[in-house]
Amino acid sequence: MQSKQGIVIMLVLIQAAIYGLGNVLMKIAYLGISPMWCAVLRFGLAFVLFMLFFGRRVISTFKGKRLRTWLPSCLLMAASFLLCGLAVNLTSATNAGFFMALPMLFTPVLSLVVLRRAYTLQTVLLQGVVIAGLYLLCCNGGALSFGPGEFCGLASSACFAASIVMAEHGLGEVDAIAMSVAQIGVTFVTATGAAIVFEVPPVLDAVPLESWVAIAFLAVIGTCVAFFLQNFALSRIPSATVSVLLCAEPVFTAAISAVALGEVLTSVGIVGAALIVACTMAASLEDTQITLPHRIVHEHVQRLSSVRR
Numbered sequence: 001m002q003s004k005q006g007i008v009i010m011l012v013l014i015q016a017a018i019y020g021l022g023n024v025l026m027k028i029a030y031l032g033i034s035p036m037w038c039a040v041l042r043f044g045l046a047f048v049l050f051m052l053f054f055g056r057r058v059i060s061t062f063k064g065k066r067l068r069t070w071l072p073s074c075l076l077m078a079a080s081f082l083l084c085g086l087a088v089n090l091t092s093a094t095n096a097g098f099f100m101a102l103p104m105l106f107t108p109v110l111s112l113v114v115l116r117r118a119y120t121l122q123t124v125l126l127q128g129v130v131i132a133g134l135y136l137l138c139c140n141g142g143a144l145s146f147g148p149g150e151f152c153g154l155a156s157s158a159c160f161a162a163s164i165v166m167a168e169h170g171l172g173e174v175d176a177i178a179m180s181v182a183q184i185g186v187t188f189v190t191a192t193g194a195a196i197v198f199e200v201p202p203v204l205d206a207v208p209l210e211s212w213v214a215i216a217f218l219a220v221i222g223t224c225v226a227f228f229l230q231n232f233a234l235s236r237i238p239s240a241t242v243s244v245l246l247c248a249e250p251v252f253t254a255a256i257s258a259v260a261l262g263e264v265l266t267s268v269g270i271v272g273a274a275l276i277v278a279c280t281m282a283a284s285l286e287d288t289q290i291t292l293p294h295r296i297v298h299e300h301v302q303r304l305s306s307v308r309r
Contacts (some may be wrong), residue, residue, distance in 0.1 A: 008232075008237055009233075012245040012246065014257070015230055018255040020249050022217070026038070028210055029211045032210065035199075036198060040188065040191050040195050043191055045219035046184050046224045047185050050208045062178060073139060077162070077186070080159035081191070090148050102131070107161040108240045110161055115169060126244065132275060133272045164243060165239045176228055180227040183227060230276055249308075250276070254273065
């Protein structure tokens with residue numbers, strides 16, 4: 001059991017690394033295309049790829065399923081990505097990076113409300129250390145301001161946290177592939193509407209090759225693979241644990257940026273990264289105590305769902 005749990009935890013860390021690389025590639029993509037239209041191409045391509053390989057299975061899975069099983073998670077995921085784009089546009093990348101890396105601040109509370117899962121003192125302490133680590137890593141000890149961009153970043157974190165909690169709740173009735181396709185499809189539709197309203201359509205012939213390569217990676221690896229890994233993990237470990245493990249994303253972003261973009265991580269940032277890594281390890285150890293009952297409940301929900309069908 002613990003070996004299987006360790007594999008799942010490693011998959012979440014791989015997802016965090018993918019998101020970290022994706023943050024760097026988005027900067028490259030934005031050189032040739034606006035953020036919303038980049039999201040349209042990214043999620044549109046990802047949706048087409050998923051449907052080409054798993055379309056029949058997904059359609060069969062959703063037959064007879066209640067909308068409340070999967071739609072809330074999808075709408076919240078779409079809102080998270082749109083708010084993320086607004087945050088980057090309205091404030092500095094440093095401030096946006098800090099506030100968008102806080103889903104773990106909301107996930108335990110939402111898990112208490114939605115899933116009736118205990119909110120322990122150990123979790124509170126873990127949250128405090130992660131916030132301190134993120135502050136040192138993303139802000140290098142500088143002063144934080146709070147304005148519309150920071151509010152959008154914080155709201156993005158809250159929506160992402162709510163999305164993965166609702167996904168964990170819905171994954172008792174739909175599988176990880178179906179949930180991933182639904183989230184990607186709804187985000188694509190939402191991004192398309194936002195792009196049409198708020199941005200000028202791009203001239204595709206003028207988009208440079210580097211941006212197309214970045215978009216292709218974001219669609220195939222940064223969306224298809226990352227979303228599946230996320231939902232696969234949520235079907236096996238609690239969303240609160242997933243949200244803490246994903247706090248490693250800024251660490252991967254900083255490391256990849258140092259290599260690809262020449263950005264230097266200060267000694268203060270290194271301390272922050274060390275705190276985050278320590279917290280991800282602590283979250284993994286804490287999850288050992290709760291994975292078995294979580295899995296028992298998940299399997300029980302699946303049996304009840306099969307009886308209803």
